Amino acid sequence: DGGITQSPKYLFRKEGQNVTLSCEQNLNHDAMYWYRQDPGQGLRLIYYSQIVNDFQKGDIAEGYSVSREKKESFPLTVTSAQKNPTAFYLCASSIDLAGGETQYFGPGTRLLVL
Amino acid sequence: KQEVTQIPAALSVPEGENLVLNCSFTDSAIYNLQWFRQDPGKGLTSLLLIQSSQREQTSGRLNASLDKSSGRSTLYIAASQPGDSATYLCAVKGYWAAGNKLTFGGGTRVLVKP
Numbered sequence: 001d002g003g004i005t006q007s008p009k010y011l012f013r014k015e016g017q018n019v020t021l022s023c024e025q026n027l028n029h030d031a032m033y034w035y036r037q038d039p040g041q042g043l044r045l046i047y048y049s050q051i052v053n054d055f056q057k058g059d060i061a062e063g064y065s066v067s068r069e070k071k072e073s074f075p076l077t078v079t080s081a082q083k084n085p086t087a088f089y090l091c092a093s094s095i096d097l098a099g100g101e102t103q104y105f106g107p108g109t110r111l112l113v114l
Numbered sequence: 115k116q117e118v119t120q121i122p123a124a125l126s127v128p129e130g131e132n133l134v135l136n137c138s139f140t141d142s143a144i145y146n147l148q149w150f151r152q153d154p155g156k157g158l159t160s161l162l163l164i165q166s167s168q169r170e171q172t173s174g175r176l177n178a179s180l181d182k183s184s185g186r187s188t189l190y191i192a193a194s195q196p197g198d199s200a201t202y203l204c205a206v207k208g209y210w211a212a213g214n215k216l217t218f219g220g221g222t223r224v225l226v227k228p
Contacts, residue, residue, distance in 0.1 A: 004157075040123070042203060042218030043158075058215070092156055102148060103216065105157035 003027065004106035006090045006091050011111045013078065013085060021109045023091035032074040032101060033092040036060060043090060049074055050096065078111060086113050115139045116208050120219035128227050133191035135222050137204035142182045145207040149178050149189050150219070152201045161202075162189070166209070194226045 004025045025032065031050050047059030054081040058087045063082025063103040068074055074093075078085045088110050092103040117140045127133060137147070142165040146165045157211045162171045162178040164187070170179045173194040191198055205216040 005159075040220060042118070042205075042220045043216075044218075045120055048215070088155075092158075102160040102163050105150075105159070107157045108155070110155070 003052070004091060004093055006089075006106040008107050009107070009111060010014075011109055012114050013111060014114050016059055018077055018079050019111070021078070021089055021111070023074045023076065023106060025072055025074075025091075025093045026102075027093055028071075028106075029093035029101075030042045030071070030096045031046070031094045032093075034058075034064070034066065034076045035090045035092065037088040037090060037108075046076065047087075054055060087111060089104055116144075116206060116217045118204060118217050118219035119203075119220050120204060122222060123220065124223040124225075126180070126225040126227065127194055128142060129194060129196060131194055133189075133194050133198065133226075135189040135202050135204075135224070136170075136189040137189070137219055139185045139187075139206050139217075142185050142207040144182060145156050145209045147178075147180055147187050147204060147206045149159060149187075150203045150205065152203060154165055154201075158203065191222045194224075196208055196226050198220075 007022045033048045034046040037043050040045040044060050046064050047066045049055035055066050067078045088108050090108045094103045095101050119138050124204045147188045148163045157203040164171045164180045172199045180187045201221045210227050
């Protein structure tokens with residue numbers, strides 16, 4: 001089965017703590033994305049990557065960091081600098097960046113602050 | 115800066131009625147427009163993708179139209195069913211957007227009553 005997996009489904013963060021959200025895809029897609037969704041709102045782009053070892057900031061990158069060491073993996077770290085991290089985080093992938101093909105989404109991780 | 119708006123934010127209809135969901139965008143220089151479905155606490159599923167050169171796309175009971183000049187798209191769902199209950203989001207890719215960046219609307223939450 002091809003698709004995108006995210007783990008964990010729920011994640012709790014203590015104040016001052018860094019936490020990492022996992023995203024894995026077996027679609028052989030070059031491009032991967034991280035979005036944040038707040039209640040009743042659309043998605044906002046945090047970071048995106050078009051190829052291994054390359055990534056770019058999106059609209060709301062402050063307080064977040066990513067890495068792309070493997071094509072199939074794009075983990076997101078929510079750092080202590082992110083003062084309002086409670087949200088639903090969605091990872092997505094697409095064949096590439098240029099063509100505008102649809103993005104495929106994972107099931108999401110809900111991050112809550114203790 | 116592209117802004118995408120979806121009105122109404124919520125909609126409730128009896129089963130069998132046709133659904134009409136609206137999406138408007140401020141910058142008509144778009145590459146494409148997509149409609150997604152999101153079930154509660156889940157990721158997004160792509161429903162229809164309309165390229166900027168197209169006027170509409172159809173898939174089963176779903177039909178989406180695009181009018182770039184007026185900055186509008188409409189998603190029609192014929193003969194609604196309780197299983198259509200979900201949040202529907204539209205997203206546009208700007209013609210000059212870097213990184214296949216999508217700008218999302220806030221979504222319309224739909225409830226189809228049996």
